[in-house]
Amino acid sequence: MRHGSIPGAHGRVRPLTLLGDAGLREQCREVAEFGPELAALVEDLFATMYAAQGVGLAANQIGVAQRVFVYDCPDDDDVRNLGHVVNPRLVDVDGVVVRGPEGCLSLPGLEAGTERYDHAVIEGFTATGEPVTVHGTGFFARCLQHEYDHLEGRVYADHLMGWRKRKLLRHIRRAPWHR
Template sequence: MRDGASQAPGVRVQGERVGSYPRLAPEAGRGSVRRITVVGEEILSRRSQPVTEFGTPGLSRLVDDMFTTLYVAEGAGLAANQVDVDLRLFVWDCADEWGVRHVGHIANPVLDELPAAERRLLDEGEGCLSVPGPSRTVPRPDHAVVRGFDLNGDPLVIEGFGYFARCLQHETEHLQGRLYLDRLDRRERKGALREMAASRDDVFARRAERAKTLGG
C-alpha cells in the first residue's frame, strides 16, 4: 500500500507499544531492494501459499528485504507477492490518524469478521505500490483485526483503526490475489490504468534514486 498518512509520535511494533524507535525499522539496514511487481503480473492475481517453515534465515532475509523495498518505494505496507515471492506474508510501517506509528510483519494473516456495530465504512483514497501513480476512493471498514504468526511462528494479533485498518485489509487482500483496482467499476479501473501508464516511469525513477541510499 502506498503511504498516505503522516508520521507522528507513539510507536507500536508487532502491536506492542515501545518507548522509542528509529526512523527506519532495523530490518531495513540489513536488507536489499527487490523489484516490485506491477498489476498484470500473474503472481498478483492468485492466492499466495502459506508460510510453513518459520525461524529460517531465508524468511528473515525476506522480511529485511521487504522493509528496505517498502522504504525505497515510500510505502505504508508491502506484501510478499509484490516482491515476486509466493508466500502469505506482509510488512508495514504505517502511521494512523491519532499519531501512532505501527511497524511490523505478519505471516499467514486472516482478517476477523467483525460485527457491524464495531466498524463503520469509510470512503477514502487508496493507492498501491504495484499500481504506480494513481489512487482512488475505496470504501473499507475503519476497524480491522488480523491474526497470524511472526517470523518464529508465534501467534500474533494486530488491531488497527482508520488508515492502519485500511492498510491491514489492503495487504491481506494482496495475499488473496486481489488489488484495490478489483474494487473499482470498469470505468474507474480503466482510468486508473491509464493514469498509471502515464506516471509509472517517473515513479520508477524516484524509487531508483532512493535505492541508491537505501540498500542499493
C-alpha cells in the same frame, strides 16, 4: 529480523511486481518453515517498502508467492504501527465503511477513492513463529485490508465500481509501466 535492529537495515531492495504480472493475481501459499530464509524475506520486504516510500508491502509484490506482509503505517491518530505478519487471517472487519484515497506500489503514481472498513483485525505469526494479533483503525485498518488483499490475489482496483473504476482503468492503460 534481528532484535533491536532497524527493520530492513539488513535487507536488500528487490524489484516491485507491477499490475499485469501474473503473480500479483495468484493466491499466495502458506509459509511452512520459519527460519533464516523467512527472516531474510521480511528484511527484504521492509527494505523494499522503505525504498519505495510505502506504508505496507506484501511478498507477492516482490515476486514471492508466500503469505507474508510488512507495514510501517500510521493510524488516524498518527500513532505509528510497525511490524509484519506471516500466514495472516483477516478475522474481523467492522465499523464504518469509509471511502478514502488508496494507492499501491504495484500501481505506481495512481490512486482512487476506495471503500474500506475503518476497523480490521489480523491474526497470524511473527517470523519466529510467535502468534500475533494486529488491530487497526482508520488509515492503518485500510493498510491491513490492502496488504491482506494482495495475498489473496486482489488489488484495490478490484473494489472500485462505476466511474471510479473506469477512470482508474484509463489511467492504468496510459501509465508508462503498463504492459
